[in-house]
Amino acid sequence: xxxxxxxxxxxxxxxxxxTAPAVILILWELLSRFKFASAIYFxxxxxxxxxxxxxxxxxxxxxxxxxxxxxxxVLGVIISVPIAIVLGLxxxxxxxxxxxxxxxxxxxxxxxxxxxxxxxxxLFGIGDISKIAIIAIGIFYLVLLNVIHGIHGLPAVYFYxxxxxxxxxxxxxxxxxxxxxxPDILHGCKVGIGYGLIMVVAxxxxxxxxxxxxxxxxAWDQFRIKDVYVGLAVFSLIGLAVFTLFDRLLSKLxxxxxxxxx
Amino acid sequence: MNNYRPxxxxxxxxxxxxxxxxxxxxxxxxxxxxxxxxxxxxxxxxCGKTTLLKIIAGLIKDFSGEIDCQSHDKSxxxxxxxxxxxxxxxxxxxxxxxxICLNNPMSDSEKNQLALSYLxxxxxxxxxxxxxxxxxxxxxxxxxxxxxLASCSQIILMDEPFVHLDFLSRIHxxxxxxxxxxxxxxxxxxxxxxxxxxxxxxxxxxxxxxxPGKNVxxxxxxxxxxxxxxxxxxxxxxxxxxxxxxxxxTEEVKKSQQEFYQCIKNKRSAI
Numbered sequence: 001x002x003x004x005x006x007x008x009x010x011x012x013x014x015x016x017x018x019t020a021p022a023v024i025l026i027l028w029e030l031l032s033r034f035k036f037a038s039a040i041y042f043x044x045x046x047x048x049x050x051x052x053x054x055x056x057x058x059x060x061x062x063x064x065x066x067x068x069x070x071x072x073x074v075l076g077v078i079i080s081v082p083i084a085i086v087l088g089l090x091x092x093x094x095x096x097x098x099x100x101x102x103x104x105x106x107x108x109x110x111x112x113x114x115x116x117x118x119x120x121x122x123l124f125g126i127g128d129i130s131k132i133a134i135i136a137i138g139i140f141y142l143v144l145l146n147v148i149h150g151i152h153g154l155p156a157v158y159f160y161x162x163x164x165x166x167x168x169x170x171x172x173x174x175x176x177x178x179x180x181x182x183p184d185i186l187h188g189c190k191v192g193i194g195y196g197l198i199m200v201v202a203x204x205x206x207x208x209x210x211x212x213x214x215x216x217x218x219a220w221d222q223f224r225i226k227d228v229y230v231g232l233a234v235f236s237l238i239g240l241a242v243f244t245l246f247d248r249l250l251s252k253l254x255x256x257x258x259x260x261x262x
Numbered sequence: 263m264n265n266y267r268p269x270x271x272x273x274x275x276x277x278x279x280x281x282x283x284x285x286x287x288x289x290x291x292x293x294x295x296x297x298x299x300x301x302x303x304x305x306x307x308x309c310g311k312t313t314l315l316k317i318i319a320g321l322i323k324d325f326s327g328e329i330d331c332q333s334h335d336k337s338x339x340x341x342x343x344x345x346x347x348x349x350x351x352x353x354x355x356x357x358x359x360x361x362i363c364l365n366n367p368m369s370d371s372e373k374n375q376l377a378l379s380y381l382x383x384x385x386x387x388x389x390x391x392x393x394x395x396x397x398x399x400x401x402x403x404x405x406x407x408x409x410x411l412a413s414c415s416q417i418i419l420m421d422e423p424f425v426h427l428d429f430l431s432r433i434h435x436x437x438x439x440x441x442x443x444x445x446x447x448x449x450x451x452x453x454x455x456x457x458x459x460x461x462x463x464x465x466x467x468x469x470x471x472x473x474p475g476k477n478v479x480x481x482x483x484x485x486x487x488x489x490x491x492x493x494x495x496x497x498x499x500x501x502x503x504x505x506x507x508x509x510x511x512t513e514e515v516k517k518s519q520q521e522f523y524q525c526i527k528n529k530r531s532a533i
Contacts, residue, residue, distance in 0.1 A: 180351065
C-alpha cells in the first residue's frame with residue numbers, strides 16, 4: 001500500500017516534469033549554469049524567474065504594464081467576438097448576405113492585419129483606440145471564419161427539422177445554431193485570442209507609453225535582456241491561461257465526443 | 263386531437279415531376295392519402311422515394327405538379343418526418359429534443375407532459391434526460407417516432423426509419439409502430455424498400471417504378487388489425503402479396519439495370 005502510494009507520487013511528478021517546456025527549461029538552466037551558453041544572451045531560467053518576481057512585487061510600473069496589455073486584449077475580445085458571431089450567423093444562414101459579404105471577407109482576410117496599423121494610427125491617433133482596433137480586427141476574422149465553418153458543418157437534417165417542425169426564429173438561433181456551433185466559437189476564440197496577443201505586442205512596440213510590448217521594447221532599447229525574457233514569459237503565461245480556459249470549456253460540453261481530448 | 267373524419271382525403275398529389283439537372287427523378291406521380299390510413303411506398307433504390315417525401319414535407323419547393331392539402335387545419339403542423347438518419351440535436355437531451363419540436367401554443371409543463379407521454383409509449387421514459395449519443399440506434403429511432411407522434415401533425419412521413427437497425431430492433435420497432443398507430447389512427451406515409459415491412463405495417467402498398475419514379479400499381483392489404491409482426495408471416499394473403507410485389511419489383515430492377523448498362527454502353531461508344 002505504502003509502496004503503491006509513493007509510486008503514484010513519483011508518477012505524478014514525472015508527468016509534470018516530463019513535458020516539453022519543463023525539459024527545455026531544465027536543459028537551458030543546466031547549459032547556462034555550466035557556462036555552455038552565454039549568460040548575457042541566455043540568462044538562466046531561475047534568474048529570469050527571480051527578476052520576474054522582483055518586478056512583480058517591487059516595480060508597480062511592471063504590474064500596470066501587464067494590466068494595460070490585458071485591458072487592451074479584453075476590450076478587443078469584447079468588441080470583436082459579438083460582431084463576429086452575429087456576422088458569421090448572418091453569412092452562414094443567409095445566402096443573400098453571404099453573396100454580399102463573402103467577397104469582402106475574401107479580399108480583406110489575406111491582408112496582414114498589422115499592415116493596417118499605420119492607417120488606423122492616422123485615423124484614430126496613436127492612443128488606445130487604434131491599438132484596441134487592431135487587436136479586435138485580428139481576433140474578429142478568426143472567430144468569424146470559425147463561426148461560418150461551424151454553420152456549414154451542421155448536418156442538413158438539422159435544417160430539415162427546423163423547417164418541418166416550424167421551430168421559431170429565437171429558438172432556432174439560440175437552442176440549435178448557437179449551441180451547435182459552440183465548439184467552433186470556442187475554438188475560434190482560442191485561436192483568435194492567441195492571434196490577438198500578437199497584435200497587442202506589435203501595437204505596443206510602436207508609439208506606446210505602457211503595456212508589456214512597450215516594456216519589452218524598452219528593455220531591448222536599454223539592453224536589459226533578462227527583462228525581454230520576462231516579457232516573453234508574461235505572454236506565454238497569458239497564452240497558457242487562455243488555452244487552458246477554453247480547453248476546459250470545450251471539455252465541459254458533455255454531448256461532444258471528448259474521448260480524443262486528453 | 264384528431265378533428266378529422268376518418269377516410270377524408272388529407273393529401274392529394276397529382277402529376278408530381280421533379281428533375282435534378284438532366285436527371286428526371288419523378289414523372290407524373292400520383293398519390294392520395296386518407297385520414298387514418300397507413301400507406302407504404304415501395305420501389306427500387308434510387309427511384310425518387312425520398313424526393314417525393316421531401317416534396318410532400320415542403321423541403322423541396324421547385325417541382326411540377328400539384329399538391330392539394332385543402333383540408334389542412336393551419337393551426338396544426340401538416341407533416342412530421344422520421345428520417346432514416348438519427349436526426350437529433352446531440353446537445354439536447356431526448357426530452358428537450360422532442361420539446362423543441364412542439365411549437366403549438368402550449369405551456370412548458372404541457373409540452374413536458376405531451377413529450378413524456380409519447381416517450382412512455384415507446385418505452386423510453388427512463389431515458390428522457392439522456393443525450394442522443396448515450397442511446398443505442400434502436401432507442402434513438404424510437405425517440406424519433408415519439409417526436410413525430412408528439413408533434414400532432416396531420417400526416418407522419420417516415421423515410422426508411424428502420425433501415426439502419428439490426429434485425430431484432432427492427433422487428434421490435436415494427437411491432438411498436440403497429441400497436442401505437444392502431445390506437446392513434448394517424449395518417450402515415452411510410453417509405454421503405456423492404457417488402458415485408460411495407461406489407462406488415464400498411465393498409466395500402468404503393469409500388470413505384472425505377473427511376474424516374476412513376477406509379478406502377480397499388481395493393482390493398484386486407485389483413486385485419488391488430489396484426490402481429492411474427493404471426494402475419496404465416497398469413498396466406500401476406501405471402502401472396504409478398505410474391506406479387508417481389509415479382510413486380512424484380513422486373514423493375516431488371517429494367518433499371520438494363521437502362522444502366524445501356525447508359526454505360528452509350529458513354530463508352532461516345533468515348
